[in-house]
Amino acid sequence: MVTFTEIKKTKSYQTVLDGIWRDHPISSMVLGICSALAVSNTVANAIAMGAGVTFVLLATSLLISGLRNIIPRRVRMITYMIVIASFVIVVDRVLKAYFPEISESIGPYVGLIITNCIIMGRAEAFYSQNNVLHSVLDSVANGFSYTYTLVAIAIVxxxxxxxxxxxxxxxxxxxxxxxxxxxxxxxxxxxxxxxxxxxxxxxxxxx
Amino acid sequence: MKDKIMMIVFVLILGTILATTLVGVDAFTEPMIAKNEKIKELSTILKTFGIEYTDETIEKVFTDNISTIVYPEMTIYKVSSGEMAFPFEGSGFQGPIIGVAVMADDKKTITAVGIKSQVETPGLGSRITEKQFLDSFIGKQFDPELILVGAGKSSNKTDVDGITGATMSCIALIKVINDDYKIFNSTFKGD
Structure with missing residues (x-):
């Protein structure tokens, strides 16, 4: 039987706690502020944006951590950019196809997920150095913090x-x-x- | 040398993964996006004419009520009561403004204006889509064109009240409508 104290010591637990509280992307690292300001006017927009960013984070973490040993260091930044941009296009297309109204109201900000520093920052600081499991946990934790923050702001x-x-x-x-x-x-x-x-x-x- | 091969292998792997994803998503979403676009277009015209519809019946309602007449210069929509609508499209202050204007039988008096899409500044220029503003077009006449005046200053049938804070977008919208009205009017000169 694994006790909670032991779980607390695992890297997975630490990663999740960092993501959702200690290194909270918006309040602690003050990243992703631009989109947090722009799309938090209604709750529906905030949820859509949060889901979009979480998906891009998750997909990026999978791909970057999976390929981390073969990404040449010289081109790592441009690699993150290309990976993030591709997944943002996926989000944009899916929103346009299934949620045309939300797509219209948050319009240009979907494209701006590419420049969201949370994703770029996590890719450079975490996914390029950690295994797939921890990277995925980190991406879900960070995506969740971003979403709940946006929703909390949007409710007000x-x-x-x-x-x-x-x-x-x-x-x-x-x-x-x-x-x-x-x-x-x-x-x-x-x-x-x-x-x-x-x-x-x-x-x-x-x- | 090993570096270069690694680089090429990496580019190939990454390119394949991303290209497959993008092509797949595109193929999957393309028909739905096209359908949404179509609904958006039809619904703008139906709403402006004031015809009721639901998303499921929209195409049937449209073909039952509206006849589409395609001229080389412009496509015109006509309902049985004699009202006609012409589409307008042109540059706003930030980007394209696309919409439709419904004209009474005399081809001079506006009975409704609808905007399909615009990308004006949210909260300022985007107020041109507010019902109150669009309703102020009702009964206005092209003689020979509409004139934008300051908010609350309209004194005759050609004057449209602007919106304080959305002046540039109002100027652009009036210009777009006037320009396309000229095409609409000349299209019918021969009839």
Whole structure:
């Protein structure tokens, strides 16, 4: 029987914990902020974007960690770029085919997953040096953190900005909509509040 | 030498994996994307005419109610009541604006305007798709063309009220509609 203390010592456990809490991509490493600001205005967009990024992370981690021993060091960056770009095209096509409305509302930001530093950062820092199992765990953990953060921000922004949640009216008609929250400046307020709260909870020391 | 061979082997492996994935996904999604595009196009026209439909019946509703007349210059849509619609397409402030305008029998008065797609600045220029703004076109006349005026300043049938904050997109939209109206009008000169 394996005890929880032993599980805690395994690399898999550490990897997942790093991904979803200690090295949280948005609040701890402040990566992927651009898309977090842009598509967190409604919950549906946030879920679609989170799922897209998670899929690209997962596929990239599989391929990069699988090929890590034959990727020539000189061309590793361009390799990550090509791999990420290909999977982003896959996400874009699937969204267009099955979720045309979401595809239209987050439009250009799907293409911008390519430049999402979370994926590039994880590829360089982790997938190129670790085996497939740990890389996949890391990608799922990071994708999950990115998604739950986006959804948390989107819940606040959608309720205040549109008075709805996942498209359903939750606030009374008399509720004055805070249009500013659904626009870019509002995203800055909510994201910074999120980072402040999580960093305080995690007791991250500032450098 | 070994480095170079490794590089070639690597490029071949990576290229094969990625190319297969992309070709596969493309083949799989192509028909659905084409279908979505078609629905989008038909639904814009039906909505602008004010005809009810569901996604399943859309093609039947469209062919039952609307006759499509293809001229070399422009495709025109006609309903039995005599109303006609012409498509418009042109540059907005950020990118293409595509839509459709429904004209009354006199070929001068607008009865509805619908926008299929646009990529104007979200929250500012994109407000040209708001119902309130599009509804303000109803009853306006091309004499000989529409004129954009400041918000709340329209005084006669050729004036369209702009939206504060979306001025550039409004200017672009009015220009696109005016340009395509000219083609629509000249198409019928011979009739």
């Amino acid at each position: 922004r959608e309720i205040l900005g549109f008075g709805t949640l996942l498209g359903f009216q939750v606030m009374p008609d008399s509720f004055p909509k805070w249009v500013v929250i659904s626009m870019a400046p509002g995203a800055f307020f909510v994201v910074s509040l999120f980072i402040w709260i999580t960093r305080t909870l995690a007791k991250v020391e500032s450098d």
